[in-house]
Structure formats: structure tokens, C-alpha cells
Amino acid sequence: MAPRRCPCGTGLPLAECCGRLHDGTATAATAEQLMRSRYSAFVVGAPAYLLATWHSTTRPRSLTLDPDVRWTGLDVLRTTGGTLLAAEGTVEFRASHVIGSAAGSQHEDSRFVREDGAWRYLDGVALP
Known part of the structure; x- marks a missing residue:
């Protein structure tokens, strides 16, 4: 059985790509790498990673992922x-995502800043 491909779109196995960030064995070197790893965290259901990579000034107290949303692709x-x-x-x-039988997408311009030397998601602006 082939290893699971990373949902972020690099074509690498998850364990060699965003999985290393999710399990803490690596940290994001760039804002794009952090954004891709956060997308992958939504796909694989890793809310703790999402909270850990959110800037302290904008981080919610908790995060519950919607089990009805199935993320299907990422375009940077x-x-x-x-x-x-x-x-x-x-x-x-x-x-891109599917909710029930309805396809849709989230288009966003996300801001990232370093906090204590590590990249963190600050906030985003939804785009049409």
C-alpha cells in the first residue's frame, strides 16, 4: 500500500511533508509552508496543530472542525x-471543499508573522 499523499499538494507522502510539522519534528520555514500545513491539518482533522500555529493575539480559545466539510484541494x-x-x-x-453534495471554495489572503521565531497565522481576508 502506497503512503498517503500530503493534502497540501506537494505530491510528497504526508509523513515526509506536513506530517512532520503536525507531529512537531519540524517547523515551517516559510509562511507558505505554514499555510500548506494548516490546510493539511484541516484535511486530516488536527485542530490542536491549528491552534498551536495561530498567533497568540488572534488565536481562539478552542476550535472545533466541522465534520461535514471535506476539503478536496488547495491552490496557492x-x-x-x-x-x-x-x-x-x-x-x-x-x-476547495464539499459539504454534503455541494461543492464550494474558500478564497482568502492570509497574513503570517513570526512570533518567538516561528511562523504563525495572524488573520485572513476573505476574497470573492
């Missing part, structure tokens, strides 16, 4: 900043 459309040495960056993405 644009990035600004967010490089290895940057302190902030944005990632525009479209994440």
Missing part, C-alpha cells in the same frame, strides 16, 4: 514576503 495563488529570513508575509489561496 500568490505569496508576498514570508521567506526564510522575513518577519511577515501573505499567502493568497483557494481551498
Whole structure:
């Protein structure tokens, strides 16, 4: 049986890609890598990772994932900043999903900043 592919779209096995971030054996080197790992966390149902990678000033107290949402794909459309040495960056993405039999997508421009040296999701603006 082939290893499960990472949902973030790299084509790598989950254990060699976002799984390493989810289990804490690696940290995101760029804002885009953090965004991809957060998308993967929604797919695999890892709310603790989502909370851990949320900036302390905007992090909710708890997070419950909707079991009716099935995430089906991720397209990274644009990035600004967010490089290895940057302190902030944005990632525009479209994440496709299915709820029941209805397909839809979430289009967002997300802001990421470093907090204690690590990339964190700050907030996002929904786009049409």
C-alpha cells in the first residue's frame, strides 16, 4: 500500500511533508509552508496543530472542525514576503471543499508573522 499523499499538494507522502510539522519534528520555514500545513491539518482533522500555529493575539480559545466539510484541494495563488529570513508575509489561496453534495471554495489572503521565531497565522481576508 502506497503512503498517503500530503493534502497540501506537494505530491510528497504526508509523513515526509506536513506530517512532520503536525507531529512537531519540524517547523515551517516559510509562511507558505505554514499555510500548506494548516490546510493539511484541516484535511486530516488536527485542530490542536491549528491552534498551536495561530498567533497568540488572534488565536481562539478552542476550535472545533466541522465534520461535514471535506476539503478536496488547495491552490496557492500568490505569496508576498514570508521567506526564510522575513518577519511577515501573505499567502493568497483557494481551498476547495464539499459539504454534503455541494461543492464550494474558500478564497482568502492570509497574513503570517513570526512570533518567538516561528511562523504563525495572524488573520485572513476573505476574497470573492
